[in-house]
Each structure stands twice: as C-alpha cells, then as structure tokens.
Amino acid sequence: MIHFDNVTKVYANQNRPALDHVSVDVDKGEFVFLVGPSGSGKSTFLRLVLKEERPNSGSIHVAGKDLAKLSNFKVPHLRRRIGCVFQDFRLLPNKNVYENVAFALEVIGKPRRFIRKVVPEVIELVGLEGKAHRMPEELSGGEQQRVAMARAFVNRPMILLADEPTGNIDPATSIGIMKVLDRINRTGTTVLMATHDAAIVDSMRKRVVELEDGKIVRDQSRGVYGQAY
Numbered sequence: 001m002i003h004f005d006n007v008t009k010v011y012a013n014q015n016r017p018a019l020d021h022v023s024v025d026v027d028k029g030e031f032v033f034l035v036g037p038s039g040s041g042k043s044t045f046l047r048l049v050l051k052e053e054r055p056n057s058g059s060i061h062v063a064g065k066d067l068a069k070l071s072n073f074k075v076p077h078l079r080r081r082i083g084c085v086f087q088d089f090r091l092l093p094n095k096n097v098y099e100n101v102a103f104a105l106e107v108i109g110k111p112r113r114f115i116r117k118v119v120p121e122v123i124e125l126v127g128l129e130g131k132a133h134r135m136p137e138e139l140s141g142g143e144q145q146r147v148a149m150a151r152a153f154v155n156r157p158m159i160l161l162a163d164e165p166t167g168n169i170d171p172a173t174s175i176g177i178m179k180v181l182d183r184i185n186r187t188g189t190t191v192l193m194a195t196h197d198a199a200i201v202d203s204m205r206k207r208v209v210e211l212e213d214g215k216i217v218r219d220q221s222r223g224v225y226g227q228a229y
C-alpha cells in the first residue's frame with residue numbers, strides 16, 4: 001500500500017537529510033506506528049506519502065502508483081483516498097459535529113442522500129452518537145479528535161495518516177481514541193500513526209518503525225516504543 005524505496009529527502013537550506021535512504025513497505029490493512037525523537041523525520045515521511053513534498057532521490061509508491069509519475073492534476077484524487085488526523089484536530093469552528101463530517105463529503109460532490117445516510121453511521125462508529133448537533137467548542141479534546149477521525153474516515157479512505165493524534169489528549173482519553181483507530185483499521189483501512197506516546201505504542205503491540213536522524217533504526221512487528229531487548 002505504501003512502498004518507500006531508498007528515499008532521501010533534504011529540505012532546501014538544510015545540510016542534513018530529513019530522511020536518509022529510507023526503504024519500507026506497509027501492506028494493505030496494516031497498523032504501523034512511526035516513532036522516533038523530535039526531528040527524526042516522521043512528519044516528513046507522512047508529507048511524502050501525500051505528495052506534499054517530493055523526495056530528492058528514491059521512489060515512493062502509494063496504492064500502486066509511482067508518485068513521481070503522478071501528474072499534478074491527479075494529486076487531489078490521491079489525497080482524497082488518504083484520510084488525515086492531526087494533533088490539533090483542525091475542525092471548522094462554526095460548524096457542528098454533523099456539519100464538520102458532512103463537509104468532507106460535500107466538497108467532493110457526494111449526493112445529499114448519501115451524506116444523510118453515512119454521516120450518522122460514522123458519528124456512531126467514533127462513539128459520538130447523540131452529539132451530532134454540538135459545536136466543537138462544546139466538546140472535550142477527546143471528543144473533538146473523534147470528530148476529526150469521523151471526518152477523515154467518512155469517505156472510506158484506503159489509508160489513514162495520524163500525526164501525533166493523542167498529543168493534546170490526556171492518557172485515559174487517548175485509550176478511547178486508539179480504540180477508534182483500531183476500529184477503523186479493522187475495516188481494512190491501512191493506518192500509519194506518528195507518535196511520541198510510549199504508553200499507547202506499548203499497549204497496542206502493533207508494528208513499530210523507528211526513525212533516528214532520518215534513518216530507520218528499527219522495524220519490529222508487535223513492537224513497543226523503546227527498544228525491547
């Protein structure tokens with residue numbers, strides 16, 4: 001589903017690569033944690049998957065497509081098939097829960113009847129039934145992140161990228177967020193989550209890919225946050 005072959009990314013005016021000869025394969029339906037210290041290249045990896053950045057060398061395939069050969073006008077189509085969740089939720093403050101989720105489908109032209117059917121289903125999937133008419137400011141951080149996950153998932157993306165999704169959420173609430181990500185993963189969506197949250201990584205026992213100074217230093221199935229000896 002995601003295939004990096006010897007990928008190097010050096011940002012302009014930087015002498016050290018953000019990613020340095022990275023090769024990794026993520027299969028359809030996998031759940032992968034991307035861990036590593038601040039500045040190790042996790043966000044750069046996610047941006048390359050979305051073709052928000054281009055590598056200096058190496059090749060990247062996403063869902064069988066060589067991103068180097070993907071013309072600019074096809075990039076929005078790629079991004080439509082990849083859901084994104086961020087640390088800071090990024091909800092529309094003047095739309096309620098239902099409208100925030102529905103908006104993701106409206107902008108890609110889905111019919112109103114379809115939207116009315118699937119939005120309540122996804123709101124229920126993330127555990128927010130009964131809260132569809134709340135405004136973001138009337139929700140806890142954990143609930144806002146559930147809305148963001150519903151919005152990212154409502155179009156049934158093949159991949160969900162999560163960049164530090166529990167970064168602004170207390171540990172007890174984070175467990176609920178991870179249950180939703182696990183539920184999304186069980187529908188067949190490939191999940192790639194960048195995180196510093198050791199407790200969460202240790203509790204999930206999923207594949208762990210660790211970056212350090214832009215290099216993969218560990219790739220472990222059913223791993224933990226720190227190196228397990």
Ligand SMILES: Nc1ncnc2c1ncn2[C@@H]1O[C@H](COP(=O)(O)OP(=O)(O)OP(=O)(O)O)[C@@H](O)[C@H]1O
Pocket residue numbers: 011012014017018036037038039040041042043044045
């Ligand atoms: N737009 C940019 N321009 C120049 N350098 C950048 C840019 N984005 C990231 N970098 C540099 O690339 C390296 C990797 O950064 P990246 O954001 O991918 O790390 P990260 O592991 O996601 O860190 P964090 O956990 O703090 O988010 C860092 O040295 C960073 O300073």
